[in-house]
Amino acid sequence: MESQASAAPVTDPSFESIYDADGQLRRDWTDALRAELEASDTEALRARIAPLHESETGDVIEALAPDERVQLVLLLGDAFDFLALTEVDESVRIELMDELPNAQIARGMADLDSDDAVYILEDLEEDDRNEILEQMPAFERLSLKRSLDFPEDSAGRRMQTEFIAIPPFWTVGQTIDYLRTNDDLPDEFYQIYVVDPGFNLLGTIPLDRILRVQRATRIDAIMEAQVRQIDAMLDQEEAAHIFERYDEIEVAVVDESKRLVGILTIDDIVDVINEEANEDIHRLGGVGDEDISRTVPGVVRSRATWLLVNLGTATLASVVIGLFDDTIQQMVALAVLMPIVASMGGVAGTQTMTVTVRALSQKELDKNNARRLIRRELLVGLTNGMIFAVLLGAITALRFENVALGIVIGMAMVLNMLVAGGCGILIPMALEKLKVDPAVASSTFVMTLTDIIGFMAFLSLAGLWFGLF
Structure with missing residues (x-):
């Protein structure tokens, strides 16, 4: 229910749009709103907000500073349509609700359809939610409690209880x-x-x-x-x-x-x-449920976990490189070239992984077409590997005046691209079988494996070819 404001919603043709030609809130309009807030001009604020669609009101709320949002809702009082809170980022909604009196929230919830009221209430602390429900009329209270008793993200939590x-x-x-x-x-x-x-x-x-x-x-x-x-x-x-x-x-x-x-x-x-x-x-991307309105501490918590995981996998890749330090010391060109092989494999694996995760989420990938898709991705990996092996091998041979080095990096490219195609589809499928969300964990495993295989393939082939072991 969150808005993605890029253009003005359709409103009464006689109503002057609050958006400019780029779909952004007009500066003169928001400046006038802030002046009315500063003057606590309730009548002017109600007249300004009344013609807006709830999605437009949501955009206005997100454009204001936190203290201005609270002041706006309090001054509007019963004239504030709580449906607008279904159109804002979750962090904005929670922060605003925490500052509002529960009595006012209860009055606002009573005017909403049950699905919209549940969408707003489910993010609140249980004590606040119960206090709000107790202040609502009996029928609405029981209806909302029944929906809230269902698990989060279930059909029962999303349903509307008003029907004929x-x-x-x-x-x-x-x-x-x-x-x-x-x-x-x-x-x-x-x-x-x-x-x-x-x-x-x-x-x-x-x-x-x-x-x-x-x-x-x-x-x-x-x-x-x-x-x-x-x-x-x-x-x-x-x-x-x-x-x-x-x-x-x-x-x-x-x-x-x-x-x-x-x-x-x-x-x-x-x-x-x-x-x-x-x-x-x-x-x-490893950013959880982060949105653009979240505060710095919230963003840090959201991202730090997967950055820590990435630190661990990067350390593992560095250990693999350390196994070949003697080889690298004997031919410095290897240190210059090996990130290219790993990077190409990582990108190729991520491409395959993205398609696979999306197919799994849409229930498009099952046992009937899994083998065909695995064969396709392996063939794509092999083909791309050969194309870029020729390209990179030629560039390497010319740059370092060493044809053998070009052949080695070409062979490593083919091998890593083939592995990347396989990892990109097999890892998400394996995680799905293990009841682990492939969207969360796939990228870490795919990037780690392609890095390790890329480094190991290139450095091993180089050591064997040039007798550097």
């Missing part, structure tokens, strides 16, 4: 009258769910079908009995795959007893897809 359920013996006319007269309905809905007295899901009816049949028609005569449903305990990424595979707009969520407990809608799934994609990219 009717019995199968109603007629179309009764259903339409119910929709017209009931004020306690979701703001938006795409289909109606048919349930028995135990809330077991029997079927669904798209809204367009309701409008196309006679009022006397029974619901069970027109409902779709073949219903796709998602278990509340299912991982949100798996739920996203179901939406993607079957082109769903809205899917029912059921508990372990197959009772209807909520729904997942396409807007929730788009957020999940973006969240999972960003998470994979961050993990491949």
Whole structure:
């Protein structure tokens, strides 16, 4: 639900955009906002913020300093739409929520759909979250508690508990009258769910079908009995795959007893897809859940772990080089050339690894196509190795006036590129089998192995060829 503000969202055409031609917040607009904040001009602030879409309000919040964010929300009071907090970076949201009174947060949460409220509340400390829930109306409190009881990143945690359920013996006319007269309905809905007295899901009816049949028609005569449903305990990424595979707009969520407990809608799934994609990219880079709004201590903690791991693997590579120190001393050119072989292998391995990790996350790589992909990557590694072996070998022979050295580095290049292709696909697959997230650990192992193989292959071949051992 976080925004990536690069252009202004669509708003009322009569509303003057708060963005400039580059999609950035207008400086004159933010300066005016800060002046109103400094003057504590509540009426002017409400008039300025009221026309904004929640994503635009989120951009405004991120543009302000931490103390200005708190002041803005407090001055707006009940006029502040807490839905805007689903559009900001997690670190900004947590920092702001920590400074706001729990009573105000409780009032704001009561006005949100359950999925949005859960998205905001799940990041809070348990004591604060419980205090906020206790100050909310009973129905909303119980609904949110039920969602929060499901594991993080599960379908149950992401679901919306506002939906329309009717019995199968109603007629179309009764259903339409119910929709017209009931004020306690979701703001938006795409289909109606048919349930028995135990809330077991029997079927669904798209809204367009309701409008196309006679009022006397029974619901069970027109409902779709073949219903796709998602278990509340299912991982949100798996739920996203179901939406993607079957082109769903809205899917029912059921508990372990197959009772209807909520729904997942396409807007929730788009957020999940973006969240999972960003998470994979961050993990491949070893930066965890870091965002641009995080403070220096948070960024240090996020990056230090994998830097420490990299220090260990780099030390291992240096140990391998140390085994050949006599060889390097006898031919200084080896020290100049060996980083090239290791670097090319590392890049090639990372390329293969990135494709493999993405394929695994998208469930595109399985036992049916694994062998074909392994053969392909080995062949790609061999081919690229031969191409760059000729290129690098020729450059080396000319630079050092030593044809034999060019041949040696060419052979090492072929071997390392072949190993890089194999490591880039086999390591993520092995980690997946071991239930270790390949996005987190693959890069470290791939880079280490290609470095070690690159150094060892080049220096060993050189020692044997030139008799330096």
